[in-house]
Amino acid sequence: MSALKDPLPYDKTSPEDILRYSKLLEGTTFKNVLDNCGPGCRFRDDKGKGRLGQLLEECHFFYMPNSDMKADFEDAGVELKTTPIKRLKNGKIRAKERIVLSIINYMEIVDERWEDCSLMKKSSLLLLIFYLFDRNLKRLDYKILKVLLWQFSDTDLMIIHQDWINIVNKIREGKAHELSEGDTNYLGACTKGIDSNSMREQPFSEIRAKQRAFSLKQCYVNSIISGGFDDAESVIKNVDELKNKTFEEIILSKLDIYSDMSVDDIDRKVGYMQKMNAKNHYALLAARMLGLKKDRIAEFEKGDISIKTIRLKKDGTPAESMSFPAFKYLDIVDEVWEDSRFYEFLTKRFFFMVFQEDDLGILHFKKGMFWAMPSKDLEEAKTVWEETKRRVLADIDNFPKSSESHVAHVRPHGRNKADTYETPSGKNWTKKCFWLNAGYIKEQIGK
DNA sequence: GCATGATCATGC
DNA sequence: GCATGATCATGC
Numbered sequence: 161m162s163a164l165k166d167p168l169p170y171d172k173t174s175p176e177d178i179l180r181y182s183k184l185l186e187g188t189t190f191k192n193v194l195d196n197c198g199p200g201c202r203f204r205d206d207k208g209k210g211r212l213g214q215l216l217e218e219c220h221f222f223y224m225p226n227s228d229m230k231a232d233f234e235d236a237g238v239e240l241k242t243t244p245i246k247r248l249k250n251g252k253i254r255a256k257e258r259i260v261l262s263i264i265n266y267m268e269i270v271d272e273r274w275e276d277c278s279l280m281k282k283s284s285l286l287l288l289i290f291y292l293f294d295r296n297l298k299r300l301d302y303k304i305l306k307v308l309l310w311q312f313s314d315t316d317l318m319i320i321h322q323d324w325i326n327i328v329n330k331i332r333e334g335k336a337h338e339l340s341e342g343d344t345n346y347l348g349a350c351t352k353g354i355d356s357n358s359m360r361e362q363p364f365s366e367i368r369a370k371q372r373a374f375s376l377k378q379c380y381v382n383s384i385i386s387g388g389f390d391d392a393e394s395v396i397k398n399v400d401e402l403k404n405k406t407f408e409e410i411i412l413s414k415l416d417i418y419s420d421m422s423v424d425d426i427d428r429k430v431g432y433m434q435k436m437n438a439k440n441h442y443a444l445l446a447a448r449m450l451g452l453k454k455d456r457i458a459e460f461e462k463g464d465i466s467i468k469t470i471r472l473k474k475d476g477t478p479a480e481s482m483s484f485p486a487f488k489y490l491d492i493v494d495e496v497w498e499d500s501r502f503y504e505f506l507t508k509r510f511f512f513m514v515f516q517e518d519d520l521g522i523l524h525f526k527k528g529m530f531w532a533m534p535s536k537d538l539e540e541a542k543t544v545w546e547e548t549k550r551r552v553l554a555d556i557d558n559f560p561k562s563s564e565s566h567v568a569h570v571r572p573h574g575r576n577k578a579d580t581y582e583t584p585s586g587k588n589w590t591k592k593c594f595w596l597n598a599g600y601i602k603e604q605i606g607k
Numbered sequence: 608g609c610a611t612g613a614t615c616a617t618g619c
Numbered sequence: 620g621c622a623t624g625a626t627c628a629t630g631c
Binding site for chain 1: 608609610611612613614615616617618619
């Protein structure tokens, strides 16, 4: 850390004093910070370039941004993260993005151990500066709302530890190119680069892999902002549970006792008395089967893990394909694959609740299963998405069918056929969405 | 029995 | 009223 002011207006060796000094930022804008900075400041004639985090580093904390390996406030072991939050239509506050912690160096990380890994050396204590994003304002007018010093809880840290191992092991297996954010719970390996072509070499495979960084998932950041999800309940009550089992193993073992049990029996066993025809009946049941009193599972929310119900027919084929939210024709034509809504969904982590129909047509719980889409199937989904975008642009209301790809297809998804979205050519077409083919789901469940 | 079109139930 | 997850209905 090279100081731009001497003496510094805070004690750079003390996390508490750094926090005290940082708190002065609450309620101010970046412009305010700039106005209080010296005349020679390089952010003065900000043309929209440069980063807001750097502005704070130089103009509020008076040091030059350092290299990647060390924490920003090295002497205090504090890493600074300046990150946007957004306000929803209902007034609630949410993270706008994931928080990127550090680039994953594929060549070196395979030799690291968790106990002294580069990630935690840098990111175990985070100074989080949240500012409110507003598309109607200039960047310098964004307001800093909240500053806090963040340290992971023991339980979260254990889950992040397991996530780290999963990511590093995949690289050790020569599969850096197959990494997905859906592989892990709180700590994700997100893509990071100027474009999707920033490829990197990896140690145990000739295949070049996208550059990725460790990051805290957006939903995890939400839990930081809201101080934990008040309405959600944790499955893991005590950190000791994670000493001998992974998070995934705990979840699956809790569900084991329900294996082959009929839905009626499960309902009785967990004392569940909801309307049986509710379409989210089985998803709600999952929380009860995991021993919760509420419907919302804290770990799944923080990890952005979507529960999907799969009903298998007698022959083991899913009764239905899997739907996703309807896409807007006006949106998809402006998207590129890596930033598209469908891509965002498919790179998530899923939890499948699988039920099997017996000879009498009664549903029995079969198993729970964590799932992320394999990267080669993601490539296939991309072709379906590209073709869909092409047809919207060409004004063709006839989309990829399940016979055109073994992974995904497009089908109506609205309240009825009169439920429409506008198209670029000004027409109104029935709302549609991407579906994962039933046959593809079957194949994935078999793994 | 599958592929595709159409619609339902809920929560916010 | 609408977005979302899920399921129903029909024709071949």
